[in-house]
Every structure is written in structure tokens, then in C-alpha cells.
């Protein structure tokens with residue numbers, strides 16, 4: 001197979017030689033073969049990227065000073081350039097992280113342009129000034145301003161969609177961005193940079209600096225950065241929050257999860273199975289909001305365990321580029337080891353493995369683990385408490401709704417979740433009591449119009465919706481005197 005190799009970095013609106021000869025090599029988690037390479041950004045490259053973003057932001061005639069409609073017109077061209085590369089973007093993501101191709105086409109190929117258009121429109125429609133009649137006389141005139149240079153750090157699991165949760169509102173608001181993709185998924189980020197260059201984004205508005213955690217930490221701490229937007233693990237999020245706390249630097253954190261799907265006693269199991277797949281095993285179990293705890297009423301526990309076991313067994317495991325594949329490999333050998341460690345822990349703590357737990361016998365290469373279901377455990381089990389980030393479910397029984405709610409809320413995390421019932425209002429009422437940033441009824445979709453984010457160890461702040469735009473804006477109040 002031919003590899004995809006880049007030799008330059010996208011900095012300051014142009015492809016430029018990197019400061020060092022270090023490279024990042026990417027391999028396919030399905031074949032374990034090399035698929036491409038890019039230069040690794042060094043501290044000097046970050047300095048150049050931040051300086052370029054700073055210049056672009058501070059230019060009095062530059063990006064941040066443009067009318068929102070002017071930025072929207074250019075972001076529309078960017079969206080079109082992305083769309084013309086959508087199939088290749090999906091293919092590259094699938095090649096690098098094992099995401100099933102049909103999912104990559106939706107999340108990675110399609111969603112970025114949707115987000116660019118949503119935020120361009122939102123910004124164009126937003127009133128430039130809000131005036132509030134003062135309680136103490138006078139008027140408060142309130143305006144919003146782009147926050148400045150954004151340091152964006154993203155993970156490998158859904159790399160392009162997560163990138164655009166940050167890029168789309170930041171660019172629409174008039175910020176400039178230095179983006180650090182994860183080392184596992186760089187080839188899609190470089191294709192995205194090609195789209196930005198083809199669209200003619202002004203120099204310095206977007207800069208891409210691939211690297212590992214040290215480079216991420218260097219960017220987060222850089223004196224030229226005004227705001228940090230991070231998606232990744234809770235452990236890294238805590239370190240980044242410490243840095244930003246010391247610097248008093250605004251921050252948005254989208255972190256880990258251990259969400260619960262609550263199946264009520266009147267759930268139509270048969271009709272729900274396809275959607276249940278979408279909230280449990282999607283992307284090989286590597287999505288932060290997945291419902292990896294399934295809470296089942298005791299009256300229907302055996303039936304639900306059997307249905308989920310059958311579901312797990314029915315999923316085609318294999319080549320992520322095959323459109324029939326439902327479960328691809330985990331992203332790396334290290335991630336598979338971690339997942340297998342949790343499976344061993346689940347067994348040693350006495351949970352009953354109903355299916356999976358092993359590598360598929362028919363696949364010779366790749367970091368695959370069969371979809372796995374644990375039953376006969378309670379919410380104190382390690383596999384029910386910690387984020388596994390693999391296709392592993394825990395099915396936990398409950399006696400009544402009060403106990404279901406208590407179990408759902410007994411978690412360090414609070415990011416996603418779902419409630420399943422024939423009675424939508426009954427489910428919605430229970431859903432509203434779950435301590436979580438988002439939760440679905442009989443399905444789960446991150447709709448662009450609504451805020452997405454977590455409580456507790458799942459993060460700080462919100463992406464999506466107008467709130468996702470406000471995260472890249474400062475407020476300024478001018479007090480006008482009475483009778484002005």
C-alpha cells in the first residue's frame with residue numbers, strides 16, 4: 001500500500017519546513033502496517049505557530065476585525081473544500097484509528113462542514129450589541145469580543161468532529177487557532193489544513209502542530225495563548241486545568257465518561273436494539289459519552305442480558321474499511337492491553353462474562369477485542385466505575401426507578417446517558433434527574449443546536465449551541481450615563 005507522507009507543517013498560512021527532522025509515523029490498527037507520516041512539531045514550531053496566530057489576531061484589519069458575514073463567506077468556502085475531501089477524510093480516519101467507515105463518513109466526513117455553517121450563521125445572526133436598561137439609572141451596553149489566540153488540543157477517537165467543535169465557533173467568533181492533533185490521527189488533520197489553504201484562510205488564522213503530550217503541554221502553557229480548549233482524558237484535563245488555573249487562562253474541558261443507559265420496565269427491547277447499539281458499542285467503544293453501564297430492571301434482567309449478549313454476538317468485527325463492519329480494532333496495542341486488563345479485572349471481581357472478552361480467532365493482525373458483556377455485577381465493580389474505552393458493557397440490575405437513578409448518579413463522571421421507555425414523558429422526567437451534562441430518551445444524538453459537555457470529572461464548560469460560541473468570546477460592558 002502506498003503511504004501518505006508529508007514533509008512540511010501548515011503554519012502561518014503556508015506549508016513550511018519544520019524546525020527539526022523528527023517525524024510521527026502512523027500505522028493502521030487493523031493491519032499494523034504503516035499508513036503514513038508527518039513532521040513532528042517541536043517547541044520552536046509551536047513558537048512560530050503561536051506568533052503567527054498572534055499577528056493574525058492583532059492585525060487591526062485582520063480576521064478578528066472582519067464583519068461576521070465576511071468571515072462566514074470564507075468559512076463557507078472552507079466548508080465546501082472540506083466536503084470535496086469528505087470521502088478521503090473518512091478513509092484516513094478509519095485507516096488511522098479503526099473507526100468503521102460508515103461512521104467515519106457521518107462523523108468525520110460530514111459533520112465538520114455542518115458545524116462551520118451552523119456557527120457562521122449563528123455569529124452572523126447575533127446582535128452586535130445588547131443594551132439593558134440599568135436598575136440604577138443609565139444603560140449597560142454589552143458587546144462580545146473574540147477571546148484571542150486559541151490553543152486547541154484534541155484526541156484521536158473522533159478527531160475531525162472534535163476538532164470542529166472547537167474550530168468552527170472559534171473561527172466564526174474571530175479567534176485564531178493553533179491546533180494540536182493527537183499523534184495517532186494526524187493525516188486527517190493535514191488534509192483539513194489543505195482544505196483551509198485551498199479556501200484561502202488568511203495567514204496565521206489556523207496553524208497545525210502535531211505532537212505528543214509534551215508538545216500539548218508546551219502549547220497550553222505558551223504565553224501567546226489566550227484560551228485553551230481541550231478534549232481528552234480526565235487525567236490530562238486535570239493537569240491542563242492546573243496550568244490554566246495558575247495562569248488564569250480561560251479553559252474548556254471535555255473529558256471522560258461512564259454514562260448509564262436506564263432501561264425502564266416498559267421498554268420495547270426489540271425496537272430499541274439498533275439505537276442501543278448506537279449508545280453502547282459505537283466506534284468500537286471509543287466515544288466519551290457512550291453508555292457503558294446498562295441499568296436493567298430486575299423483572300426483565302435476564303431478558304435484557306440475553307438481548308445485549310445476542311446483539312454483541314451479531315456485530316461484524318473486522319476491517320474498518322469494509323462498510324459491513326460494525327466493530328473495528330482498538331486504536332493501538334496499548335489501548336487493547338488496557339481494555340484486556342479491565343476484562344481480566346471484571347472476571348477476577350466475580351462478574352459473569354456472557355460473551356466476548358477475547359480477541360477474535362479469525363483475525364490474524366490488528367488490535368481487536370470481541371464485543372464484551374458483563375452481567376451479575378453491581379455498581380461497585382471496577383468495570384462499572386472506570387472508563388474502559390473499548391467495547392465492554394456492564395449490565396447492572398435495579399429494583400425500581402429510585403434505585404436506577406441512584407446507580408446512574410453514583411459515578412465520578414456525568415457526560416451522557418439515556419433512558420428507554422414506551423412512555424416518553426416518564427423517561428424524560430427521569431432523565432432530567434440524572435446528574436449529567438446531556439442525556440437522551442430512546443436515542444442519543446449530539447445535536448449542534450444544544451450545549452454538550454460534562455459535570456463532575458467529565459469536564460468544564462460546554463461545546464455546541466450558542467454556549468459553544470460564547471466559550472470563545474469575552475463580554476465587555478460599557479455603562480452609559482442616565483439621559484445619554
Ligand code: NAD
Nearest residue numbers: 154155181182212213216217232233236254255256257288
Ligand atoms: P489523552 O488525554 O491522552 O490525549 C488527548 C490529547 O491531549 C492528545 O492530543 C494528547 O497528545 C494531548 N495531551 C495529553 N496529555 C497532555 C497534557 N498534559 N497537556 C497537553 N496535552 C496533552 O486522551 P486520549 O487517550 O487520546 O483520548 C481518550 C480520552 O478522551 C477518553 O478519556 C475520552 O473519554 C476522552 N474524550 C472526551 C470527549 C468529550 O467530549 N468529553 C470526546 C472524546 C474523547
